[in-house]
Amino acid sequence: MCIFCEIAKKSVPSQAVFENDTIFAFRDINPQAPVHILVIPKTHIASVDAITAENSKVVAEIFEAIPKIAANAGLANGYRVISNCGADACQSVKHLHFHILGGKQLSETMA
Ligand code: AMP
Ligand code: ZN
Numbered sequence: 379m380c381i382f383c384e385i386a387k388k389s390v391p392s393q394a395v396f397e398n399d400t401i402f403a404f405r406d407i408n409p410q411a412p413v414h415i416l417v418i419p420k421t422h423i424a425s426v427d428a429i430t431a432e433n434s435k436v437v438a439e440i441f442e443a444i445p446k447i448a449a450n451a452g453l454a455n456g457y458r459v460i461s462n463c464g465a466d467a468c469q470s471v472k473h474l475h476f477h478i479l480g481g482k483q484l485s486e487t488m489a
Contacts, residue, residue: 382473386420396447400436403447412481413451423474426463440476453480
């Protein structure tokens with residue numbers, strides 16, 4: 379089972395910030411900004427490339443949750459949402475996740 383599936387099942391500990399039946403959100407272990415949260419579906423989807431009409435409802439649910447998670451984290455001045463997909467994007471964990479980054483003025487460049 380992949381590491382983020384284990385985190386969603388709580389067999390691997392994490393600093394959870396939000397959870398419901400379908401979604402889990404937790405602090406990134408190696409933060410790239412003062413606030414760095416990962417939002418994942420509890421079901422295993424490998425990446426953005428693996429989103430389909432059959433599994434995309436949870437993606438909508440993630441994006442409905444993100445503003446609430448960001449507000450709870452104090453990101454009233456804005457934040458960035460990123461999903462790395464595949465080798466060129468340096469995706470290191472092959473379970474769909476959305477990074478929420480904020481808490482400082484972020485770079486104008488994304489790549
Ligand atoms: P990516 O490179 O987009 O696949 O991002 C994977 C992210 O997962 C990285 O920012 C890692 O720091 C983070 N990460 C890996 N393992 C853990 C873990 N056990 N708990 C929290 N974050 C993790
Ligand atoms: Zn997984």
